[in-house]
Amino acid sequence: MKPRPVLYALLGAALVGAFVAWWLHTYKRVEEWIDLPRTGEAVSNPLHGLRLSLAQQGRRVRAARRLDPTAMRLGRHDTVLYDGDPRAIDGRLSRQLDSWLAGGGRLVIATPPPDAAADAMTAARGRAGHLPVPLLDRHGVHSRTGRPACIDLGNGGGQLFCRGRRFDVAGPVRIRWGNAADGLVHARVPAGAGELDVLADLDFLTTDSLQGRGNAELARQLFGPRGRGGTIHLVHVVDMPSLWLMLLREGWRVWLPLLLALAGWLAARRVRFGPLLPSPLPGRRSLLEHVDASGEHQWRYGHGDRLHAALRDAFHARLRRRDPQAAALDGEAQIAQLVARLRLPAAHIRDALKTPAVRDAKSLVARIATLVRMRNRL
Incomplete structure (x- = not known):
């Protein structure tokens, strides 16, 4: 066996022995009383x-x-x-x-x-x-x-x-x-x-x-x-204190912010003092008034044919839903089918489906009235 490992082993044993001797010389056992937390x-x-x-x-x-x-x-x-x-x-x-x-x-x-x-x-x-x-x-x-x-x-x-x-x-x-x-x-x-x-x-x-x-x-x-x-x-x-007293003493962290928030909301919603504000103006036109105004505008600028075309398209849309066979026909065949269904004169139906003259107010009103009557009878 080589002498160097033996020397290292003896040196380590000497250090351990010195530490144990120092520990035994300086260690002192002391009793300490600790109060345990109370229970029950x-x-x-x-x-x-x-x-x-x-x-x-x-x-x-x-x-x-x-x-x-x-x-x-x-x-x-x-x-x-x-x-x-x-x-x-x-x-x-x-x-x-x-x-x-x-x-x-x-x-x-x-x-x-x-x-x-x-x-x-x-x-x-x-x-x-x-x-x-x-x-x-x-x-x-x-x-x-x-x-x-x-x-x-x-x-x-x-x-x-x-x-x-x-x-x-x-x-x-x-x-x-x-x-x-x-x-x-x-x-x-x-x-x-x-x-x-x-x-x-x-x-x-x-x-x-x-x-x-x-x-x-x-x-x-x-x-x-x-x-x-x-x-x-x-x-x-x-x-035991009452519930309200306990809430007053212990729950102030909750009810105090809520009370402040309520006070702020009430302050924002309260009646303001000062001059009276005018009442808001009511709506100037109802729906029918808007429709009348739009029709008058179209007629004033020579677009009466648009009014007639809109109502004629509405009649054809309902005809396609109620009587697809009559809607698929053209010309006199369609007019004959409409006469049999609507029970109106053929001349009235033929005139109602034609576009009136631009400034012929009487013809426009008559044809629109006939279209409305034809649409209602479908």
Whole structure:
């Protein structure tokens, strides 16, 4: 074996060994956690993280899509968290909740979300300052109108209730958070043997918000005092906007150009202001008037024979269609055949087929009339 290939093989092995040694010396195994995208209920229900957290603490938790005290079989020591607009609770549900609260239940609910249109309508009705909410008003809780304001937790805990509507309580409370000047953000109001917890908003209980230290502590305090006896019902209501509101918010890219096009078309078709335009002149001659004028023109310039020839050609054309045998004849034989068919004198037929003199108006009219009569009798 030649020494040169052996040298090349040893050199390649040395390079591979050096690369492996460098890799093993510099390589370091590192673990990395990657959050997978959420699926199922974790996407559609913002209270999914709260349900899992309470279940890990040994609490009995149930999730619901709508508030139905009969179907939920609420017990005396149960807690209901209603994540929805309290104005959507009708009179029947409101009476059922009041009866359940009087028996020892606990309801956690938030004031309606800020809505400038609702505040304006409330002010127009002479109720400026408080938004009417029947369920809360019966327990002395009055929701304020106006812009929301945050509460700073301090010590790096962040801010809460930045999108909530503050409220006032006219009556005894067991827990109060806030002041009379700025309004309350949390109050626990006694309701018979039960309790009504009212908050400015429930955003701190969502899955993403619970990762904050201050939010988790507040959630623990909110659900801790009731002990482990009752079931916690988490009701997340999906408020679907109306079709017209959805089209207004999401479909403006379509309806706005169409509206502009319609406005432009209407502007082009609108009545113009200015002096009145004269009405268009009607047609000066009808069809018969044009025919008469053409005949008079031919006669004036000595072409009466053309008028006679045109009508004679029309007669022969119909004769060929109705009686080809008579049309094939010539001279007196054809005249005799026409006399038998048309029942007209032979002299009249003979004169009608001859061209009249150029300026003989009476002869032209008589022969044209005879041709018309002969044509109609075919």
